[in-house]
Amino acid sequence: MLQQTLPxxxxxxxxTLLWLLGLLLLLVGAVVTLVLYLNNFEAEExxxxxxxxxxxxxxxxxxxxxxxxxxxxxxxxxxxLGDASARSKKAKSVEVQGGLLWREPGxxxxxxxxxxxxxxxxxxxxxxxxxxxxxHPANAQALATxxxxxxxxxxxxxxxxxQQADGSLxxxxxxxxxxxxRGQFVGNYLAAVSLERAVRSLVPAWFAQNHSVRLVADDxxxxxxxxxxxxxxxxxxxxxxPDLFLEVAPIGEQPTTVPRIFFLVALLFLxxxxxxxxxxxxxxxxxxxxxxxxxxxxxxxxxxxxxxTIGLRAWDQHGKILYVNQAFCNMVGYPATxxxxxxxxxxxxxxDQANELQLVHRDIIVQGTQGDGVExxxxxxxxxxxDVLIHEAPLTTVNGExxxxxxxxxxxxxxxxxxxxxxxxxxKLEASGRLVAVGEVASTLAHELNQPLGALSSFANGLLNRLxxxxxxxxxxxxxxxxxxxxxxxxxxxxxxxxxxxxxRELSRQHLDVVAVLRRVLASTADAQTRQVSLVxxxxxxxxxxxxxxxxxxxxxLVDNALHxxxxxxxxxxxxxxxxxxxxxxxxTLVVADSGPGVTEENGVNIFNAFFxxxxxGMGMGLAICRxxxxxxxxxxxxxxxxxxxxxRFVVWLPLAEVPLIAPILPTLLVAQGVP
Numbered sequence: 001m002l003q004q005t006l007p008x009x010x011x012x013x014x015x016t017l018l019w020l021l022g023l024l025l026l027l028v029g030a031v032v033t034l035v036l037y038l039n040n041f042e043a044e045e046x047x048x049x050x051x052x053x054x055x056x057x058x059x060x061x062x063x064x065x066x067x068x069x070x071x072x073x074x075x076x077x078x079x080x081l082g083d084a085s086a087r088s089k090k091a092k093s094v095e096v097q098g099g100l101l102w103r104e105p106g107x108x109x110x111x112x113x114x115x116x117x118x119x120x121x122x123x124x125x126x127x128x129x130x131x132x133x134x135x136h137p138a139n140a141q142a143l144a145t146x147x148x149x150x151x152x153x154x155x156x157x158x159x160x161x162x163q164q165a166d167g168s169l170x171x172x173x174x175x176x177x178x179x180x181x182r183g184q185f186v187g188n189y190l191a192a193v194s195l196e197r198a199v200r201s202l203v204p205a206w207f208a209q210n211h212s213v214r215l216v217a218d219d220x221x222x223x224x225x226x227x228x229x230x231x232x233x234x235x236x237x238x239x240x241x242p243d244l245f246l247e248v249a250p251i252g253e254q255p256t257t258v259p260r261i262f263f264l265v266a267l268l269f270l271x272x273x274x275x276x277x278x279x280x281x282x283x284x285x286x287x288x289x290x291x292x293x294x295x296x297x298x299x300x301x302x303x304x305x306x307x308x309t310i311g312l313r314a315w316d317q318h319g320k321i322l323y324v325n326q327a328f329c330n331m332v333g334y335p336a337t338x339x340x341x342x343x344x345x346x347x348x349x350x351x352d353q354a355n356e357l358q359l360v361h362r363d364i365i366v367q368g369t370q371g372d373g374v375e376x377x378x379x380x381x382x383x384x385x386x387d388v389l390i391h392e393a394p395l396t397t398v399n400g401e402x403x404x405x406x407x408x409x410x411x412x413x414x415x416x417x418x419x420x421x422x423x424x425x426x427x428k429l430e431a432s433g434r435l436v437a438v439g440e441v442a443s444t445l446a447h448e449l450n451q452p453l454g455a456l457s458s459f460a461n462g463l464l465n466r467l468x469x470x471x472x473x474x475x476x477x478x479x480x481x482x483x484x485x486x487x488x489x490x491x492x493x494x495x496x497x498x499x500x501x502x503x504x505r506e507l508s509r510q511h512l513d514v515v516a517v518l519r520r521v522l523a524s525t526a527d528a529q530t531r532q533v534s535l536v537x538x539x540x541x542x543x544x545x546x547x548x549x550x551x552x553x554x555x556x557x558l559v560d561n562a563l564h565x566x567x568x569x570x571x572x573x574x575x576x577x578x579x580x581x582x583x584x585x586x587x588x589t590l591v592v593a594d595s596g597p598g599v600t601e602e603n604g605v606n607i608f609n610a611f612f613x614x615x616x617x618g619m620g621m622g623l624a625i626c627r628x629x630x631x632x633x634x635x636x637x638x639x640x641x642x643x644x645x646x647x648x649r650f651v652v653w654l655p656l657a658e659v660p661l662i663a664p665i666l667p668t669l670l671v672a673q674g675v676p
Contacts, residue, residue, distance in 0.1 A: 050250055054246075055235065067099035069156045076186075104197070125190055145241075146176050161242065199215060305326070312409070348379055353377060386411055388411055456488060460484065518537075518579055522535055537579040542588050576591075576592075591649065609624060
């Protein structure tokens with residue numbers, strides 16, 4: 001499927017032959033057309049070449065004059081900032097490593113520094129400066145304009161061509177390079193330049209063999225013409241100030257026989273290529289088929305390498321890496337160029353395990369890995385350690401000769417981390433389980449024994465006071481002692497029940513009316529009306545199978561918690577307790593809501609965890625014990641916000657006992673409600 005081959009047809013050879021004949025006819029037509037077009041094309045090509053040469057000369061001249069300006073700027077800086085012993089012209093010419101125009105003899109005729117504010121009549125600056133200034137009024141005007149230009153435009157300027165006393169032009173121009181110190185004009189560095197000498201020095205020998213170059217200023221020749229202007233080309237020197245041009249004209253005519261000879265030779269080679277194409281056609285088809293199969297295999301292998309996340313690595317018998325895929329590079333953080341050709345120690349080995357890995361590396365080179373592979377640690381380029389599982393397979397040639405080993409490297413860091421986390425979580429869970437059990441026992445004992453022991457203490461103190469006062473009869477003494485005995489028996493039962501629940505999680509289940517238990521618990525929690533606890537129910541019995549003591553403890557914890565937070569709400573403290581049942585689901589529902597600040601979403605995640613408390617000085621065991629009691633009865637408990645009171649709303653679901661066949665269907669109903 002991956003081989004992009006064309007179907008074979010019987011007429012393929014004839015069609016190919018027709019294509020070749022058509023190509024030959026097209027070639028003959030092209031040859032005739034090219035022969036007719038050759039003369040005109042060669043003339044245009046010669047014109048273009050000459051124009052390109054002239055443009056190159058223009059750019060070269062401009063470059064060297066810019067370099068001369070930079071050299072004079074260096075001399076200006078030395079003139080202003082150098083010491084007195086370094087200001088002589090000789091010393092400056094030695095210090096400056098100038099360009100071609102500065103180094104060529106006869107180009108720079110005179111140069112020197114002219115400070116700002118000095119008149120040309122003062123005998124300062126180069127000697128030739130005063131001579132040219134006084135030789136002709138046009139010279140003085142051009143030189144003055146040059147100075148104004150450098151000071152006003154803050155750039156180099158030229159003046160010329162200079163005229164002699166009789167008005168004849170010379171090839172000399174003056175160049176002024178301004179120097180500014182802290183934004184203030186200091187002066188100009190002046191240089192007299194011979195343009196004829198400069199042009200001769202800038203034109204290379206190979207260019208002068210085929211072209212004549214002469215200087216033209218304002219359409220007035222500054223040198224006698226050396227060639228016809230019919231094919232000449234003017235290149236502007238672009239010197240700020242004078243309008244100077246270089247006129248380039250070809251010398252002689254280039255022969256046109258060479259391109260024709262090359263054309264005939266190329267034509268002969270093209271005919272030979274047509275013959276070779278016919279002869280090599282069959283071999284070409286075979287090569288295409290082999291290439292298509294090879295490309296298909298390479299594409300398949302590349303797709304397989306890019307799709308896998310397992311690192312692949314190949315090395316020879318001496319431990320030198322021959323190949324790595326992109327997944328391996330991503331695994332260790334090094335590019336393939338940094339790994340290929342590397343031998344032990346590898347850059348991805350941890351420094352503290354280098355010796356151990358060296359021994360493992362030697363064993364792998366000798367015998368590979370066993371069936372289960374080898375677990376090692378690699379170090380990512382960023383320093384992170386990776387747990388890897390390596391499997392080795394022999395890397396052999398088509399003749400069966402082993403060249404080395406092919407490795408598959410699997411990153412098992414997440415697996416190892418998950419195993420370590422699971423072990424740690426198991427240890428924490430066991431420790432938490434023990435702490436929760438101890439906390440539940442202690443908290444349950446504190447909650448459950450508080451009432452019977454308090455009542456027992458009250459009865460004992462009352463009985464003792466009446467005995468001391470002698471105002472009790474024997475028939476009144478017996479019920480008090482009997483009540484004290486029942487309270488003591490109740491306290492003992494609480495201790496036994498909590499101890500059994502903490503150790504074996506065994507419940508003493510009874511057939512209870514949860515509504516009656518709820519009313520009894522609320523009636524025993526002091527004055528329910530004063531504490532603003534309201535009970536909402538439909539006066540119907542709701543029967544469940546539960547441990548009465550643990551159920552009372554659950555209700556007490558929820559109500560006490562609601563009363564505590566109700567007094568911290570913005571309004572009047574209110575607690576509402578609702579009891580209902582859903583017989584279609586087989587569940588009894590207990591709702592305890594308050595008018596407190598409620599439970600935030602962040603605290604709602606951990607509110608039923610042991611030792612988590614938002615109360616000041618709280619143990620964090622009350623709601624954890626409630627969850628344990630509910631789960632022990634195969635129920636579930638949730639917390640949310642009450643829409644009426646605005647505070648917390650705790651909802652408890654417990655299985656009903658009166659639903660038929662509750663035992664077989666209870667797990668299904670609890671799973672439907674999300675109960676674990």
